[in-house]
Amino acid sequence: MGKEITSREADYSQWYIDLVKKADLAENSEVRGCMVIKPYGYSIWEKMQQALDKMFKDTGHVNAYFPLFVPKSMFEAEEKNAEGFAKECAIVTHYRLKNDPSRPGKLMVDPEAKLEEELVVRPTSEAIIWSTYKKWIQSYRDLPLLINQWANVVRWEMRTRLFLRTAEFLWQEGHTAHATAAEAVAETKQMLDVYAEFAETFMAMPVIKGRKSEGERFPGAVDTYCIEAMMQDGKALQAGTSHFLGQNFADAFNVQFTNKEGKLEKVWGTSWGVSTRLMGALIMAHSDDDGLIIPPKLAPIHVVIIPIFKSEEELNKLSVKAEEITKELRKLGLSVKFDNRDTLKPGFKFAEYELKGVPVRIAIGPRDLENGTVEVARRDTKEKKVMQMSSIVAEMPTLLDSIQQTIYDRALKFRDEKITKVDSYEELKRVLDEKGGFVSAHWDGTAETEGRIKDETKATIRCIPLDSVEEDGVCIYSGKPSKQRVLFARAY
RNA sequence: CGGGGUGUAGCGUAGCCCGGUAUCGCGCUUGGUUUGGGACCAAGAGGUCGUCAGUUCGAAUCUGGCCACCCCGACCA
Structure with missing residues (x-):
């Protein structure tokens, strides 16, 4: 008797919710879209934090903390980034409450306490951080600047799901500044490798490293890299991202340094993050109808x-x-x-x-x-x-090592079985409907084709795998020539 | 933001059509018997029936407004 869990087969979505709630990981809070992470769930997150934090430190990064609030004018300085997040920003407009004369004992917003300038609650911290970096960076000797912060961010989502998508979530965001593009690109890829290693070694979750298409790219980035994982229902889940920002934020915030030759140059940036969404990934990658299966390296109780x-x-x-x-x-x-x-x-x-x-x-x-x-x-x-x-x-x-390995092997076998090569659009649609998983197919590289496939199948290009080999082919949708396969999937 | 659903004890629910002050299970408390795969018996405690207004002698139940949350979709990490 007691805690019945919906089976995966009966209702995968309900199974996930049952697990989160009945295993005491988290619950819905009084605030719509926000969750309470309970002690057992939080202790798993702490394990993740510890492992990641060590990996960040081992690669030369240090932690710092930047403010929750970002002045609107600062936020909008990098236009693409601002536009990308504009639809889901929470905004602080006032700084004081007062007694409500019409309702004794109740409070109201004091209309006289309106802020001169609204404050955006950070959906990500590039703006506040780059406006600070401007002050910190003068010389090539100040570079590279390798900083991470553990923080909460807010994105006002229409629809939320525990851990996978909540209005407020916890994450880490690394923000680095470099003297050269090559160095920044190397940093971007290094951190992607760190994420992949973390996912595979600690979470026992195999991931595919790849580059995002233009349509899926982080707003404000030149290039976005990601790790993509496969869930047991055949849907993909982006588990971490690492962005090469080019000089976009250096441009927006005028961040320059004097090089060895005494000339002014703009700095190159990266940012990278993983969030409490990893909790959702961990649950959906391994668990069964009896409950959670936590790899020993992240288990609060061994x-x-x-x-x-x-x-x-x-x-x-x-x-x-x-x-x-x-x-x-x-x-x-x-x-x-x-x-x-x-x-x-x-x-x-x-x-x-x-x-x-x-x-x-x-x-x-x-x-x-x-x-x-x-x-x-x-x-x-x-x-x-x-x-x-x-x-x-x-x-x-x-x-315990054997358990860690068995969980990984099982997830890897499942994931590999869920990668299907197709050479026609019909096949792509059939595989998506009947089997799910990643579908490897040729794509002509245009946003137009990508958009149409998305509209017609609900599948997106998860990534262009980094290890994919060049091969001549034709785009399954347009018939135009293609040099590489990409991975399509329906995703969380 | 559209479509659907639900608000009754800590949780899950019955009652609502056909108005008369709330049912059952789990959990909780106390006592006893149990314990190699989700124990049992007995006695208890626990409720502004989401909220506001209306109809009525009387509202969980009828009427209207409002609010909240959940699920599905669009959007997104």
Whole structure:
């Protein structure tokens, strides 16, 4: 009884919502489009942050924090970027409330406290950051400037979904400035590699690195790179982006430096980000109808120990062993929970930790005490086996590695099976409808063709894969010559 | 922003057509029995029925307005 989850087959969208809510990751808040990230969900995000933050630091970046508010005139300085986000900006127009004379005890906006200039709540921080960089950069010796910030941003979305698209979300945004275009491009690609490595190593989620078409490019960027992941329902999900900004923001904010020859040059920029959307990706990449499956490297709890007992005396005996194991596992840096609650049956606990995606469960009962064994169950395969109590600690790191690998391999196999090559428009449509996934096809490179295919099939060009080989072909839509296949998919 | 739906205890719901002060399950509290895959018994606590107005002796129920949220679409990370 208790927490029933809609099956993926019955209603994938509802399955996702059930999982988020019932596994205590997040819930809808009183504010439309905004969510409360609950402790269990937040602890997964913290794991992601820790891993990413280390990778950023290892590649020479430092953290800083810039304001939530951006003056409207500053925001609109880079026109394409401003235009791109204009439709979804929250704006602060007043700075004070006052008592409402017509409704005792209630407040109203004080019309006399109107701001001289409206403040845009950042949908992204390029504007405020580049206007600051202008002050920080004078010489080539000030470059490169490699800064990241962890922050919240607001995009007033029409339709929201927990983690995948919320009006306010958490992310990191890296903003770098360089002396040369080549260096900025290298930075853009380096950070794309960092994201891909993070997705694959920590999230156990294979991704395709690629470049966005003009139509899908970040507003204000010269080039946008992305990592694209495949969800279990056959829809693609953009999991991270890295932008080569060219000199667009240097132009808009007049950011120049003196080079070695004493000449003024404009700086080159990049920006890159991943968000709490990764939580949605993590859930939809791996989980099943029984609940979450969290790769060990991101699991808030690695191992849960569940005692099976009839009496308090029995529990006490088991507790001694369980605490011994807990202590030893913790020495290895693992997060262990010993669930000794005496009001719930073991079966209930089993189901609960499966729902929450804890990678390993150890059950220990009177029989085990006699035999010196424990029952070990892994979440990814549901496999259970009896192991020697004496060796369980030593074997745990290997077991967790194996789980991490199995989850990745499974996702990779699924993803690879969901890539289909087609050579005609009819085939593209059929594959999208019947199989889903990525469809690899020739495209003539025009925004017009891309737009028409999008209108007719709801599929977009997810990316032009970086590792794709040049091959002569014809565009499946226009019949014009093409040198490369791109990936189409319906996407989140 | 269009189309649909729903607001009743912490959660999920019945009641609404046909007006008479709210049903059931889960959860919670207390006590007892249980515990190797989602326990059971008993006794309890918990409600401005989204909101405002109207009709009526009487409104969860009828009428009108408003609000909120969810789902589907367009737009988007």
